[in-house]
Amino acid sequence: MAIFCQRCGTGLPPTARFCSNCGAVIPVVQSIPGRPLVRPHVGRQIAGVCLALAQSYGWDVGLVRIFTVLGFCFSGGLIGVAYVAGWIGIPEDQIPLPREYPPSI
Ligand SMILES: [Zn+2]
Incomplete structure (x- = not known):
């Protein structure tokens, strides 16, 4: 199960709290x-x-x-x-x- 950055749409591991691509803060959004x-x-x-x-x-x-x-x-x-x-x-x-x-x- 992945989550997605709201700013750039990068798929991230569910434990991520910051986007590895653009650095945006990741709220908990499930796929x-x-x-x-x-x-x-x-x-x-x-x-x-x-x-x-x-x-x-x-x-x-x-x-x-x-x-x-x-x-x-x-x-x-x-x-x-x-x-x-x-x-x-x-x-x-x-x-x-x-x-x-x-x-x-
Ligand atoms: Zn991002």
């Missing part, structure tokens, strides 16, 4: 999959809950959204409650994605 469960700012549709689950577990975000919508229709709103719970419970991603990760729009 995908294996990202912490956060709601990204890039590529989100509503609150980023589907995207957070998809990125964290390595699922296809399109499928997650389809199942969320289907689940909402067939569960009598239970998925809606779960979605709001995720909205509240999953923290906002404060860290920009590494540039190797293409935004899914």
Whole structure:
């Protein structure tokens, strides 16, 4: 599992705290999959809950959204409650994605 410099995008060992290429301070950013469960700012549709689950577990975000919508229709709103719970419970991603990760729009 590697982390990436926010300034230059250099891949670094997960223990790195400074970029060996440009010297920037490295916050803890994990590569995908294996990202912490956060709601990204890039590529989100509503609150980023589907995207957070998809990125964290390595699922296809399109499928997650389809199942969320289907689940909402067939569960009598239970998925809606779960979605709001995720909205509240999953923290906002404060860290920009590494540039190797293409935004899914
Ligand atoms: Zn760097």
